[in-house]
Amino acid sequence: MATIKDVAKLAGVSVSTVSRVLNASGYVDKTTEERVMAAIKQLHYKPSQIARGLVSKKTKTFGLILPDITNPFFPELARGVEDEAQRHGYNIMLCNSDWDIEKEKMYLSLLQAKCVDGIILVGSRLREEYLAKLLGTLKVPMVLLDRSSGMGIHSISANNNLGGYLATKHLVDQGYRTIAHISGPQQSPSGQQRLAGYKNALAEGNIPYDEVLVTEGDYRISGGAAAMRRLLRLSSPPDAVFCANDLMAIGALEVLQETGVKVPDEIALVGYDGIHLSKYVFPKLTTIIQPTYHMGTQAVQIIIDNLVAGQTECKHIELDPILEIRDSSIRRKPA
Amino acid sequence: MATIKDVAKLAGVSVSTVSRVLNASGYVDKTTEERVMAAIKQLHYKPSQIARGLVSKKTKTFGLILPDITNPFFPELARGVEDEAQRHGYNIMLCNSDWDIEKEKMYLSLLQAKCVDGIILVGSRLREEYLAKLLGTLKVPMVLLDRSSGMGIHSISANNNLGGYLATKHLVDQGYRTIAHISGPQQSPSGQQRLAGYKNALAEGNIPYDEVLVTEGDYRISGGAAAMRRLLRLSSPPDAVFCANDLMAIGALEVLQETGVKVPDEIALVGYDGIHLSKYVFPKLTTIIQPTYHMGTQAVQIIIDNLVAGQTECKHIELDPILEIRDSSIRRKPA
DNA sequence: TTGAAAGCGCTACCAA
DNA sequence: TTGGTAGCGCTTTCAA
Numbered sequence: 001m002a003t004i005k006d007v008a009k010l011a012g013v014s015v016s017t018v019s020r021v022l023n024a025s026g027y028v029d030k031t032t033e034e035r036v037m038a039a040i041k042q043l044h045y046k047p048s049q050i051a052r053g054l055v056s057k058k059t060k061t062f063g064l065i066l067p068d069i070t071n072p073f074f075p076e077l078a079r080g081v082e083d084e085a086q087r088h089g090y091n092i093m094l095c096n097s098d099w100d101i102e103k104e105k106m107y108l109s110l111l112q113a114k115c116v117d118g119i120i121l122v123g124s125r126l127r128e129e130y131l132a133k134l135l136g137t138l139k140v141p142m143v144l145l146d147r148s149s150g151m152g153i154h155s156i157s158a159n160n161n162l163g164g165y166l167a168t169k170h171l172v173d174q175g176y177r178t179i180a181h182i183s184g185p186q187q188s189p190s191g192q193q194r195l196a197g198y199k200n201a202l203a204e205g206n207i208p209y210d211e212v213l214v215t216e217g218d219y220r221i222s223g224g225a226a227a228m229r230r231l232l233r234l235s236s237p238p239d240a241v242f243c244a245n246d247l248m249a250i251g252a253l254e255v256l257q258e259t260g261v262k263v264p265d266e267i268a269l270v271g272y273d274g275i276h277l278s279k280y281v282f283p284k285l286t287t288i289i290q291p292t293y294h295m296g297t298q299a300v301q302i303i304i305d306n307l308v309a310g311q312t313e314c315k316h317i318e319l320d321p322i323l324e325i326r327d328s329s330i331r332r333k334p335a
Numbered sequence: 336m337a338t339i340k341d342v343a344k345l346a347g348v349s350v351s352t353v354s355r356v357l358n359a360s361g362y363v364d365k366t367t368e369e370r371v372m373a374a375i376k377q378l379h380y381k382p383s384q385i386a387r388g389l390v391s392k393k394t395k396t397f398g399l400i401l402p403d404i405t406n407p408f409f410p411e412l413a414r415g416v417e418d419e420a421q422r423h424g425y426n427i428m429l430c431n432s433d434w435d436i437e438k439e440k441m442y443l444s445l446l447q448a449k450c451v452d453g454i455i456l457v458g459s460r461l462r463e464e465y466l467a468k469l470l471g472t473l474k475v476p477m478v479l480l481d482r483s484s485g486m487g488i489h490s491i492s493a494n495n496n497l498g499g500y501l502a503t504k505h506l507v508d509q510g511y512r513t514i515a516h517i518s519g520p521q522q523s524p525s526g527q528q529r530l531a532g533y534k535n536a537l538a539e540g541n542i543p544y545d546e547v548l549v550t551e552g553d554y555r556i557s558g559g560a561a562a563m564r565r566l567l568r569l570s571s572p573p574d575a576v577f578c579a580n581d582l583m584a585i586g587a588l589e590v591l592q593e594t595g596v597k598v599p600d601e602i603a604l605v606g607y608d609g610i611h612l613s614k615y616v617f618p619k620l621t622t623i624i625q626p627t628y629h630m631g632t633q634a635v636q637i638i639i640d641n642l643v644a645g646q647t648e649c650k651h652i653e654l655d656p657i658l659e660i661r662d663s664s665i666r667r668k669p670a
Numbered sequence: 671t672t673g674a675a676a677g678c679g680c681t682a683c684c685a686a
Numbered sequence: 687t688t689g690g691t692a693g694c695g696c697t698t699t700c701a702a
Contacts, residue, residue: 004681023681029687054679069414092428093427096421189680317386383696559700
C-alpha cells in the first residue's frame with residue numbers, strides 16, 4: 001500500500017503539500033496539485049483512515065449492537081441505521097449480542113477501544129444505572145434503540161404500551177372476550193409494557209384480568225409455540241390471543257394449525273412488530289406495525305446531531321406503532 | 336480517554352513497560368506489573384486499537400459487503416460471518432450494496448482505506464476481471480461468497496446448477512409436465528445456473544424446453560408476483576413453477592391466492608434458498624435449502640487461514656443444496 | 671528488568 | 687504557496 005510519503009516523493013513535493021491537496025485545504029498551486037493528483041492516481045493511493053483517525057480522533061464509523069440480526073425484526077432496523085450513517089459518511093460495525101448482557105458489555109468495551117464515533121445499542125438488557133455510568137466514561141454519543149431511558153441517555157422507542165393496548169382493544173372490539181396474552185420476557189421493558197397495554201385495554205373493556213391467560217414467551221417461534229400449547233391445555237382456553245411479537249404469533253399459528261384449531265374462527269391471533277413475514281403466513285397476521293426503519297435512521301440522526309453540536313440535551317423520542325388489521329383476527333360477531 | 340502515557344505516569348514507569356504488561360511480553364517485575372495494572376484499572380484505560388493498528392497494520396476487523404440485509408437470505412449469512420469472525424477476535428463492518436456495482440466499488444475502496452484485514456464480498460455483480468485486478472492491488476485476503484470464481488479469487492458458492500436441477504427434477508418426478516421457471520436476473524451467475532439446472536432436469540425428463548415458460552424475475556416478492564401474472568396470461572399456463580428464489584415464490588403464491596388458483600392442486604410451486612419464511616407461508620413451500628450460515632463461517636475460515644498461513648492456494652468451495660419437500664409441490668398424480 | 675527513542679501514516683502549525 | 691516538524695497512541699528495537 002502506497003503512503004503519503006510515496007506520493008510526495010513521486011510528485012516531488014513535501015508530504016504537507018500532498019496532505020493539503022488531499023484535504024482541499026487551499027493554498028496549493030494548480031500545477032502542483034495536478035502533479036500530486038497524477039502521483040496519487042499512478043500509485044492507487046488511498047489515505048489510511050486509520051492514520052487519519054489517530055490524528056483526528058475520528059473513525060467515521062458507528063457501532064451497532066443488536067440482539068440478533070437473524071431475528072426478522074432487526075434487519076430493517078439495521079438497514080435504517082446503515083443507510084442514514086452512509087448518507088453522512090459513516091460505516092457500521094455490526095455486533096450481535098444474543099440478548100446476552102456479558103456479550104453486550106464486551107462489545108461496548110470493544111467498540112470503545114476501536115474508537116467508534118458513536119454507539120447505537122438496540123434492545124439492551126443492561127441496567128440503566130450501568131449504562132448511565134458507562135456513558136460517563138464514554139466520550140462518544142450513545143443512543144438506546146427500542147428501549148426507553150429515564151436517565152440522561154438518548155433513547156428511541158416505540159410506544160409499547162400503546163401497541164399492546166391497540167392490539168388488545170382491537171380484539172375486544174371484535175367481540176372476543178377470553179383474550180390471552182403470550183407475553184415477551186418480563187425482564188425486558190418492551191415485554192412489560194406490552195403486557196401493561198394489554199391490561200389497560202381489558203380494563204377499558206370491562207373484562208376482568210385473568211392471570212391464567214397470560215403466559216410468558218421468549219420472543220421466538222419456539223417459545224410462541226410452547227406458550228400456545230400451554231394455553232390450549234387450559235380448562236377454558238381463550239378465544240383470542242395477543243402475542244407480544246410476530247415470531248411468537250407464528251409459532252402459535254403453527255401449533256393451532258397442527259391441532260386443527262381454525263384461525264380466526266376458533267381462536268383469533270394478533271402479533272406485534274409488523275415483520276415482513278407476518279403478511280405472508282396463513283391467515284395473514286393482524287399485527288402492530290413498528291416504524292422500524294425509521295427508528296434506525298432517527299438513532300443515527302441523534303448521534304450526528306450530537307457530534308456536530310456537541311453535547312445537546314438528552315433526547316427521548318417515542319414513536320407510535322400502528323394497528324394493521326389482517327385476516328387472523330377478523331370479527332367473530334358484531335361488537 | 337486515558338492514554339498509555341497517563342498510565343505510565345500514574346504507575347511511575349515508562350510507556351515501554353506499560354506496553355510490555357499490556358502485551359504480556361514478559362520481562363516485567365511482578366511488583367511493577369501490579370502497579371501498572373492498578374493504574375490501568377484506576378484510569379479505566381483501554382489501549383486504542385486504532386493506534387495499535389497503525390503500528391501493527393492490523394485492525395482486527397473484516398468488511399462484509401452484501402446486497403441487502405433486509406433480504407431474508409442474508410441475515411443468516413451475515414450471522415455466520417459475524418460468529419466465526421467474533422470467535423477469532425474480529426469485528427464486522429457491514430455494507431449494503433443494493434446489487435449496485437458502483438456502491439460495491441465504493442465500499443471496496445472504503446474498506447481498503449479503513450484497513451480492514453479481509454473482505455467478504457457477497458453476490459457481487461462486478462466483472463471477474465475487475466475483481467482479479469482489484470485483488471492485485473489489495474493487500475488483504477478477499478473471498479467471494481454466493482458466487483463462484485474462475486480466476487484466482489477465493490470463492491464459496493452453492494451448487495446452483497444442482498439446486499435448479501433438484502427443484503425441477505422433483506416437479507418432473509411428481510408428474511408435472513408444463514413446468515415454468517421464474518428465473519433470477521440473468522446477469523447474475525446464480526440466476527443463470529439455476530436456469531441451467533432447470534433445463535438439465537427437463538432434458539433428462541424428456542420434456543422439451545419451451546422458452547415461453549421461462550420469465551425473468553428480480554429475486555424480489557414483487558418481481559415474482561409480476562412474473563406469475565405473466566405466466567397466468569399464457570394461452571396454456573403451466574401446471575408447476577420453479578422459482579429461482581423463495582421471495583419470488585412467495586410473490587407468485589400471493590398472486591395465485593388472489594386469483595383463486597389452488598396450490599399445489601392447480602399449480603405447484605418450488606422455491607429456492609430455504610429462508611425461514613418459506614416454512615410458514617401457506618401452503619408450506621417446497622424449496623432448495625442452502626447451507627447459508629455455513630457459507631458465512633467458511634468464508635471467514637478461508638480469510639483466517641490466509642492471514643495466518645500467508646497467501647495460500649486459491650480455494651473454491653462449492654456446497655451442495657438440499658431439496659426440502661413440503662406442501663406446495665405434493666404429487667399431482669403417480670409419477 | 672527497565673527506559674529512551676524511532677517510527678507507523680497522517681494532520682497541523684509555524685516559518686520561509 | 688510550500689516545506690519542516692511535532693505529535694496522535696502505540697509497539698519495537700536497542701541500550702542500559
